[in-house]
Amino acid sequence: MADQSIAGPAGVMMAGEGDRSGRARLVIGLSCVVLALAVFLSLTSGASDASAVKVVGDWLSGAAPVDAALDARDRLIVYDIRLPRVVLGMLIGAALAVSGAVMQGLFRNPLADPGLIGVSAGASLGAVSVIVLGASVLLPVTALFGTFALPLAAFCGGLTVTLLLYTVATRQGRTSVATMLLAGLAMAALAMALTGILIFMADDRQLRDLTFWQLGSLAGATWQKIGSVGPIIVLSLAAMPFLARGLNALALGEATAGHLGIPVQRLKYTAIVGVSAAVGASVAVSGGIGFVGIVVPHLLRLLIGPDNRYLLPASALLGASLLLLADAVARTIVAPAELPIGIVTAIAGAPFFLWILLRKRGIVDL
Amino acid sequence: MIEARDVSVDIGGKRIVGGVDFDARPGEIAAIVGPNGSGKTTFLKALSGELAYTGTVTLNGRNLSAMKPVEVAVQRAVLPQATTLSFPFTVREVVKLGLVGGRSGALPGEDARLPERALARVDLDGFAGRFYQELSGGEQQRVQLARVLCQVWAPVLDGRPRYLFLDEPVSSLDIKHQLIIMNIARDFARRGGGVVAILHDLNLTAMYADRIFVMHRGRLAATGSPREVLSDDLIEKVFDCRLKVGVLPTGNTPFVLPQSAA
Numbered sequence: 001m002a003d004q005s006i007a008g009p010a011g012v013m014m015a016g017e018g019d020r021s022g023r024a025r026l027v028i029g030l031s032c033v034v035l036a037l038a039v040f041l042s043l044t045s046g047a048s049d050a051s052a053v054k055v056v057g058d059w060l061s062g063a064a065p066v067d068a069a070l071d072a073r074d075r076l077i078v079y080d081i082r083l084p085r086v087v088l089g090m091l092i093g094a095a096l097a098v099s100g101a102v103m104q105g106l107f108r109n110p111l112a113d114p115g116l117i118g119v120s121a122g123a124s125l126g127a128v129s130v131i132v133l134g135a136s137v138l139l140p141v142t143a144l145f146g147t148f149a150l151p152l153a154a155f156c157g158g159l160t161v162t163l164l165l166y167t168v169a170t171r172q173g174r175t176s177v178a179t180m181l182l183a184g185l186a187m188a189a190l191a192m193a194l195t196g197i198l199i200f201m202a203d204d205r206q207l208r209d210l211t212f213w214q215l216g217s218l219a220g221a222t223w224q225k226i227g228s229v230g231p232i233i234v235l236s237l238a239a240m241p242f243l244a245r246g247l248n249a250l251a252l253g254e255a256t257a258g259h260l261g262i263p264v265q266r267l268k269y270t271a272i273v274g275v276s277a278a279v280g281a282s283v284a285v286s287g288g289i290g291f292v293g294i295v296v297p298h299l300l301r302l303l304i305g306p307d308n309r310y311l312l313p314a315s316a317l318l319g320a321s322l323l324l325l326a327d328a329v330a331r332t333i334v335a336p337a338e339l340p341i342g343i344v345t346a347i348a349g350a351p352f353f354l355w356i357l358l359r360k361r362g363i364v365d366l
Numbered sequence: 367m368i369e370a371r372d373v374s375v376d377i378g379g380k381r382i383v384g385g386v387d388f389d390a391r392p393g394e395i396a397a398i399v400g401p402n403g404s405g406k407t408t409f410l411k412a413l414s415g416e417l418a419y420t421g422t423v424t425l426n427g428r429n430l431s432a433m434k435p436v437e438v439a440v441q442r443a444v445l446p447q448a449t450t451l452s453f454p455f456t457v458r459e460v461v462k463l464g465l466v467g468g469r470s471g472a473l474p475g476e477d478a479r480l481p482e483r484a485l486a487r488v489d490l491d492g493f494a495g496r497f498y499q500e501l502s503g504g505e506q507q508r509v510q511l512a513r514v515l516c517q518v519w520a521p522v523l524d525g526r527p528r529y530l531f532l533d534e535p536v537s538s539l540d541i542k543h544q545l546i547i548m549n550i551a552r553d554f555a556r557r558g559g560g561v562v563a564i565l566h567d568l569n570l571t572a573m574y575a576d577r578i579f580v581m582h583r584g585r586l587a588a589t590g591s592p593r594e595v596l597s598d599d600l601i602e603k604v605f606d607c608r609l610k611v612g613v614l615p616t617g618n619t620p621f622v623l624p625q626s627a628a
Contacts, residue, residue: 261440
């Protein structure tokens, strides 16, 4: 790898050597195409035979009715089952990948991932609390916030874990990776134990609601669910690009970022709240879907480098695509039944994670 | 002008720096010297707003503790002893981070070429496309200096002098690059900026410093021009080491002095 020039093919980039912004824009453009294809694939594939041709025909029929238009049943399948699922998948994929990238910037380590270090477990605890205790102890909360109670509780759970983790693992601007991973492990174990107590208390109907949390799934996506978590995810994703320059500077260390004029405290707390909100909202509707936040940013860093101004939007696009493709696999591989998507992402993501560790043993400096 | 009055820093209940008075004037290199653990770096961290302190520090007449990070960053840049990076940035990307505040002071349109020019100044021409993490310690230090130079490219901005804070800028460099870096510092001062540098090499200090601040056990042991400060008695007291100033070694021991460089 030494001395390898990373400038693109001769003539492609006008800017100087070591400038990867041209390549980054290209990758972002290609990611848009990949996402469009993934959306198309998701809308047109599934257990029903509402085929691609018919769907396209239906779109075109808005202007002039044609024979290829969908019948009422297929229209229901495409617009009320597949479309909300696609929208939710994109929102959650983008949220998870961007959260991973931001968290890695914040902790200054490519292994920080909300699923890995307990943030998702904390969010699950919050969500399960509302499901099990929503009609009794937490009735005032559910009464006050309605459909927002679930994502809000997940957000609080995730936020608590992230704040605790940052306090424990960071001393004088240096984050100990070993402490971060182990503390995250401990907190995930604690959150899961408390979740276990709640599950123990749950009745049969609640148990059915809870089962999918353990595995993660996009099944049961409805426009109503999108309405309750969509705004939270969109809002937190919209805030992330403003952190990009600060996160870049943070790669030099907290002190140096401060010397460059970055308001480091504000940056850190904005990042923590944003990540907790995005992860909390995702967990609230789809449970724990792992590894998206670690695989997508890592692959992109290999392609375009670690500049967050490009890494964050590219992560959003590719995260959304990846989750749609994983969902397509989950829906079709054992059709007409379907696999929880969390299983698909874990089967693909866990070996990838091990591969990162093997390739760069220096990352975890225990 | 930077003025520090009665600055003290406590860390973990222990006084590391006590009652230091310090001035850095535009047009001058102010060198801070002293043995390991004498509080030099801690004092510089207080001066750069990184550590909490008691006493007062003013930066061009404004109280440092009342300034926002972004305002301070316009007026001074800081080179730490060593900087490790958490992600595989290229050299050019690292240097470009110096422009994050957007007030380099270069002519309009020049910012885009600034990383290359800064790298050329620290003798790293052609390194822009290399990965920072693959460079040697001395090369990394010079990349960081190029980044710092980008931040305050013009030594004077809006009629106000700007400052370079350098914590052991030459400690990991060979003699050629030590001289290159010190000449960059002198040039910055001659063009109206101010330089505060922690140095270990007393010969380089004698050569380049306009004023020397000698620290000993967290306090200021002496202040003045190299001629006033560098005396046999003071060096023995502060560094606990019998050295003679301005005396050639006896016998045939070879010796090499930066002062002898043409």
